[in-house]
Amino acid sequence: MSPAxxxxxxxxRTYVVTGGRSQPSRNHFDHVTLISLAASSAHLNRGxxxxxxxxxxxxxxxxxxxxxxxxxLLGLPVSVMRILLxxxxxxxxxxxxxxxxxxxxxxxxxxxxxxxGLQRL
Numbered sequence: 001m002s003p004a005x006x007x008x009x010x011x012x013r014t015y016v017v018t019g020g021r022s023q024p025s026r027n028h029f030d031h032v033t034l035i036s037l038a039a040s041s042a043h044l045n046r047g048x049x050x051x052x053x054x055x056x057x058x059x060x061x062x063x064x065x066x067x068x069x070x071x072x073l074l075g076l077p078v079s080v081m082r083i084l085l086x087x088x089x090x091x092x093x094x095x096x097x098x099x100x101x102x103x104x105x106x107x108x109x110x111x112x113x114x115x116x117g118l119q120r121l
Contacts, residue, residue, distance in 0.1 A: 017050060017052050017076070017080060017084065018080055018083045018084070021083055024082045024083045024085070024086035024087075028082065029067045029081070029082045029085050029086070029096070030067065031066065031067055031068045031078060032066050032067070032068065033066065033067050033096050033097075034064050034065070034066055034096065034097040035056075035060060035064060035065055035066070035067065035070065035085060035094050035095075035096055036060055036064040036094065036095055036096075036097065037057065037060045037061060037093070037094060037095075038092055038093055038094055038095045039095075040092055041057065041092070041093045041094070044091065044092055044093055046093075048091075049088075049091075049093075050084075052074055052076065052084055053084055053087065053088055053093075055073070055074055056070055056074070056084060056085070056088065056094075057088070057093060057094075059073055060094065064097070067081050067082065067085065068081075070085075
């Protein structure tokens with residue numbers, strides 16, 4: 001079924017989903033920022049959340065996801081996902097983790113340990 005057959009009008013829908021905003025209030029998310037449920041999320045009120053935000057929380061209940069993975073799941077652009085995620089973060093529902101690409105350079109000892117482990121396979 002095509003988006004037109006389902007009644008999806010992306011121009012109206014994204015405007016409504018974000019409450020007319022074009023920028024997140026804070027917490028600028030990169031495409032590969034890893035998002036997970038906050039520890040206290042289960043105790044927070046979800047009554048004020050829109051359906052897209054509830055879908056995000058449901059997806060995160062299974063595993064952490066990147067911003068682009070969540071966008072693909074919902075069929076929404078990354079710009080819209082950033083706004084939704086910023087709202088969820090402000091409400092305390094989600095947390096972020098450092099991207100793997102931003103991790104410190106591996107030490108020589110770590111590389112030697114990895115090599116030793118691979119050689120045992």
